[in-house]
Amino acid sequence: xxxxxxxxxxxxxxxxxxxxxxxxxxxxxxxxxxxxxxxxxxxxxxxxxxxxxxxxxxxxxxxxxxxxxxxxxxxxxxxxxxxxxxxxxxxxxxxxxxxxxxxxxxxxxxxxxxxxxxxxxxxxxxxxxxxxxxxxxxxxxxxxxxxxxxxxxxxxxxxxxxxxxxxxxxxxxxxxxxxxxxxxxxxxxxxxxxxxxxxxxxxxxxxxxxxxxxxxxxxxxxxxxxxxxxxxxxxxxxxxxxxxxxxxxxxxxxxxxxxxxxxxxxxxxxxxxxxxxxxxxxxxxxxxxxxxxxxxxxxxxx
Amino acid sequence: xxxxxxxxxxxxxxxxxxxxxxxxxxxxxxxxxxxxxxxxxxxxxxxxxxxxxxxxxxxxxxxxxxxxxxxxxxxxxxxxxxxxxxxxxxxxxxxxxxxxxxxxxxxxxxxxxxxxxxxxxxxxxxxxxxxxxxxxxxxxxxxxxxxxxxxxxxxxxxxxxxxxxxxxxxxxxxxxxxxxxxxxxxxxxxxxxxxxxxxxxxxxxxxxxxxxxxxxxxxxxxxxxxxxxxxxxxxxxxxxxxxxxxxxxxxxxxxxxxxxxxxxxxxxxxxxxxxxxx
Numbered sequence: 001x002x003x004x005x006x007x008x009x010x011x012x013x014x015x016x017x018x019x020x021x022x023x024x025x026x027x028x029x030x031x032x033x034x035x036x037x038x039x040x041x042x043x044x045x046x047x048x049x050x051x052x053x054x055x056x057x058x059x060x061x062x063x064x065x066x067x068x069x070x071x072x073x074x075x076x077x078x079x080x081x082x083x084x085x086x087x088x089x090x091x092x093x094x095x096x097x098x099x100x101x102x103x104x105x106x107x108x109x110x111x112x113x114x115x116x117x118x119x120x121x122x123x124x125x126x127x128x129x130x131x132x133x134x135x136x137x138x139x140x141x142x143x144x145x146x147x148x149x150x151x152x153x154x155x156x157x158x159x160x161x162x163x164x165x166x167x168x169x170x171x172x173x174x175x176x177x178x179x180x181x182x183x184x185x186x187x188x189x190x191x192x193x194x195x196x197x198x199x200x201x202x203x204x205x206x207x208x209x210x211x212x213x214x215x216x217x218x219x220x221x222x223x224x225x226x227x228x229x230x231x232x233x234x235x236x237x238x239x240x241x242x243x244x245x246x247x248x249x250x251x252x253x254x255x256x257x258x259x260x261x262x263x264x265x266x267x268x269x270x271x272x273x274x275x276x277x278x279x280x281x282x283x284x285x286x287x288x289x290x291x292x293x294x295x296x297x298x299x300x301x302x
Numbered sequence: 303x304x305x306x307x308x309x310x311x312x313x314x315x316x317x318x319x320x321x322x323x324x325x326x327x328x329x330x331x332x333x334x335x336x337x338x339x340x341x342x343x344x345x346x347x348x349x350x351x352x353x354x355x356x357x358x359x360x361x362x363x364x365x366x367x368x369x370x371x372x373x374x375x376x377x378x379x380x381x382x383x384x385x386x387x388x389x390x391x392x393x394x395x396x397x398x399x400x401x402x403x404x405x406x407x408x409x410x411x412x413x414x415x416x417x418x419x420x421x422x423x424x425x426x427x428x429x430x431x432x433x434x435x436x437x438x439x440x441x442x443x444x445x446x447x448x449x450x451x452x453x454x455x456x457x458x459x460x461x462x463x464x465x466x467x468x469x470x471x472x473x474x475x476x477x478x479x480x481x482x483x484x485x486x487x488x489x490x491x492x493x494x495x496x497x498x499x500x501x502x503x504x505x506x507x508x509x510x511x512x513x514x515x516x517x518x519x520x521x522x523x524x525x526x527x528x529x530x531x532x533x534x535x536x537x538x539x540x541x542x543x544x545x546x547x548x549x550x551x552x553x554x555x556x557x558x559x560x561x562x563x564x565x566x567x568x569x570x571x572x573x574x575x576x577x578x579x580x
Contacts, residue, residue, distance in 0.1 A: 024534050027572040030542035046536075052571035058353035058377075059345075061530045063308035063393070073529060076537070078572040086574070199312035200349045200389050266534040270547070 005292045009235045009257045010158040010183040016041040021260035022097035039273030042093035047124040052079035057206040068214025072129040072207035097122040114155040126164030126189035128211040139168040141176045148180035164189030171231045178232045186237040187224045214263035215241045229255025245279035255297040310391040321447035327370040335367035339399030340423035341551045345531040347391030352377030355528045357418040360425045397550045405495035413439035416501030434462040439479035443472035480508035494518045507564025520554040
């Protein structure tokens with residue numbers, strides 16, 4: 001039924017292009033299963049670190065303008081040991097997102113999980129609100145190269161590298177990732193941002209600064225995917241502010257082979273997958289495309 | 303679904319009622335909160351300190367609502383110490399609510415601040431004809447509260463009963479509220495159409511187990527550690543359900559399928575932990 005929206009990316013077959021982005025609903029096998037049954041093409045776990053992390057105190061999430069979120073959860077996750085028990089019987093298409101603060105961390109996590117029934121890994125090198133674990137590494141081309149190198153030495157599973165808008169040029173970092181052997185790029189992560197309550201004069205987030213997701217970052221995501229497509233040959237997963245099938249189409253036209261969604265789940269609930277997939281199929285039919293792959297990168301036509 | 307209530311609304315604490323030495327109710331004006339259904343919750347921001355999910359308490363004043371808190375951790379103690387005139391941020395109400403149909407005989411069972419959604423239910427029912435039994439559980443006599451309030455809400459209902467249990471036996475029946483329910487259930491002449499409960503999970507589990515044997519339907523309001531309150535972070539998951547998004551109220555058919563109910567919860571990092579059995 002979904003044949004015209006099924007796809008293959010970095011050797012992985014997906015029934016549709018909708019992947020649940022890391023950070024959203026990513027810690028329970030029961031929930032992974034539910035998301036898959038609701039129509040998600042794949043799910044990316046929360047970013048897993050060696051040790052459990054409680055994250056920041058609340059407030060960790062602030063809604064902005066009814067279509068975007070600012071969050072500083074602080075990479076809360078159950079840690080490698082507990083999470084590997086969680087997914088030991090995994091039977092849904094799952095990517096494990098990983099974070100670390102040393103090369104050994106990444107190697108250790110990958111070694112523990114490489115023989116699990118998972119699609120692959122996503123390196124979170126772009127979390128904008130945790131020091132020494134995310135963007136600070138992702139801004140350093142040499143560190144990016146070395147981490148990917150270590151991960152690829154330890155596993156044959158596909159590796160996506162999630163990049164964001166930090167201090168380094170996103171294209172430079174993505175090119176380094178490609179050279180180092182990454183199988184794909186996920187772009188973009190949330191963008192460093194802030195919200196101050198003007199009644200009290202206090203920043204709302206406990207961490208004060210967080211990462212912005214949702215509709216307001218979509219044009220930046222589209223721009224990044226478009227520029228990345230011009231500069232790298234490995235597949236791109238587009239991410240940032242997808243609120244309808246139209247946004248999915250836009251990312252694909254910019255050059256993405258699949259997309260990740262997250263904020264939309266907060267605004268529209270968990271039952272959106274089937275609708276978006278149906279809308280995608282209707283769009284393809286209306287425009288006389290026989291397969292979704294035909295629109296990938298068409299914005300680059302001369 | 304929650305698009306309009308997501309923004310932080312700053313409210314001023316207008317009245318504070320001390321329920322017990324460790325429990326206070328804070329009243330504030332907020333129309334959206336005042337319209338909450340019984341069992342819905344607010345994310346309450348104590349500026350610079352913490353944000354807590356709290357069930358919406360009733361207020362008799364139009365467009366007012368309240369939250370009732372027991373001082374316990376960092377966030378709740380900070381809220382407990384706030385004064386009249388202090389500001390809070392509110393988002394919500396979130397979550398589903400207790401469902402009432404044409405029941406003739408209902409039992410409400412709560413412990414501590416778990417009484418809050420049950421009080422709101424009584425307040426909204428305004429039922430004079432149905433038989434209502436309220437079972438209140440407390441550790442000790444000094445920690446019993448809301449009894450006067452419930453008497454006032456039900457002043458036109460001639461048949462209601464309030465039964466109280468204390469763990470130390472200092473008031474009412476010594477033991478747990480589930481002990482009182484078990485006795486009620488044994489009474490063959492007593493038909494119960496619905497049990498509503500909110501409180502410690504192990505108490506609710508006992509109530510569910512007792513009711514399950516006699517095929518009595520239950521609606522229970524569950525509590526889990528929450529971060530987002532809007533169904534995106536998974537902190538509050540119980541099996542494949544999200545307490546903030548699918549709940550907080552779950553009925554007996556749902557509870558039956560939740561193997562973690564009464565056994566497991568997730569800690570702040572998301573690790574599955576076990577309740578210490580009593």
